Amino acid sequence: MTIGRDAQNGTAGQTRRRLIVGLTGASGIVYGLECLRALRAAGVETHLVMSKAAEMTLAYETDLKAKDVRDLADCAYAIGDVGAPCSSGSFPTDGMIVAPCSMKTLAEIATGVTSNLLSRSADVVLKERRRLVLLTRETPLTQVHLQNMLTVTQMGGIVAPPVPAFYAKPESLDDMVAHTVGRALDLFGIDTGGVKRWKADGAAAG
Template structure:
């Protein structure tokens, strides 16, 4: 995917309340080093997860984004299709957030922005963080995929021979950013048999 317009260098990053908040934080850290304008929204549930799992808050994450929005701010720029972006990454994405996006019942800015990305036919990547999945979850994922979303469950790659948890997180986030044509240089590329 080639990024050519300045507006297409904008990416919405959302962190929902699913376990795995480090993935969203790492994406923000990686994007800070790139020429990408990041617009951040964090759900209420993610506030708790960030504190518990990473020992931080969304306030501390504001410095990693160009713009930060409260989840209740449904009048924010990212709630409109006229605000041009390359798309949106929800990382991690809870089943609740996924379900809200699927139904179009957008009660927060996070789900509204995702709905806008879908209706504008932009790239929406959902880093689903849940297991096991029941049939309803799987059907919702199928429907979202048919609507244009990219369903990207958080699954470690072991072909990279990771030596640490950071290696796994970096590779996973790097591959998710690949889906927007953003190469942060941390994803190990498969070149064939070793």
């Protein structure tokens, strides 16, 4: 287990918002990076679980190292550390976001086969009736993918593929990523300030 700068044990008196962030090997590691940065700016305590495949994708898609990602979180845990705080329902959190979420991780969550800390943490979030948001990345989708999405939804999770909102008139890829992450964090009641809201007259608000 790797502990970050503000690590603390969960207590009944804990008031700072706390979110588990999972990063898998699906393409789109930038979503997880933006999520960590946005949560830090919002003052939310983050507990990071990054798979080995995510570290491979990080190397393919960015110039960052795994340590750079871990440094964005308050706490970071090894994928095999099933004894980490977030593996227990007694550890209070506001829930978990997996960004991006691979079809393998989706399948583990849907079936309850929790082979590592990431899927175990998601399973705990569901059993404790907390908010679970999965930014699933794959296309085209097979029947198995769709069935797993339905199963997770029926269990109370939210499947939120990172689909760009063109009504926001993004000027760059960074704009599109920030808007997608902002909308995902909206589901936890966290306003990142990076979302262009839809107005009644059909124009996107700044």
